Every structure is written in C-alpha cells, then in structure tokens.
Amino acid sequence: METITKVSQLKNALTSEKLTESNIKEEWAISWLTTEKACFLIQTKINVNDEWLTIGNTEIKEFKNSEENLKLIKNDVPEPFLSAVLAVWEAPEESGKLIKSEVPLDEPRKN
Secondary structure, three states, rough: OOOHHHHHHHHHHHHOOOOOOHHHHEEEEEEEOOOOOEEEEEEEEEEOEEEEEEEEEEEEEEEOOOOHHHHHHHHHHHHHHHHHHHHOOOOOOOHHHOOOOOOOOOOOOOO
C-alpha cells in the first residue's frame, strides 16, 4: 500500500504547478575513479512531502582521461566530484605509487 501511495504522491507532484527547481535535484556519486577513467552515477530526485524520491533510471556517465574529455568534465561535472577527478588525472605519476611503511603492520605505530 505504501508504494501505491508514493506513486500517487509522485504523480500528483509531477502534474502540480508547485513543482519548482527547489523540488528537483540531481545526486551524483563516483562509481569508480582511476588515472585512466572516471565513472559517475546520477540520479534525479523529486521532493514529495519532505521525502526525496528517485525518478527515472540511474544515469551512468563515463569519461576516459583525454584532453577532450577533460574539457567536458570541467563543464559537466559538479564539485566536489570535479576536484576529485582533477586530483587523480592531473597528479604526477609518482603520486600513484605505494609508499613503503617503515612500521610493520603487526606493530602499533608510536607517536
């Protein structure tokens, strides 16, 4: 019964004249991020009676690390996701290397 109520509320909200930009939002999430690629999951949500409901399917945007895609990402991807991609894609190669720990993993680190 709860699902039917939510569908009814969503239908009413979509046809209501009260629907404004403050009632609709996009939620972004990084699915994965490497030095070669970035993949985002994007959901469109609508606020119905103070509850954010997902409408439509989850959109997937994938970008390969290239000059052309870097321009696209700078225009299309919101913060803080843009900064995360730029930090990984524009970082010097050395930053991706593992740093050897001087403390064995089975010993606690001393301050």
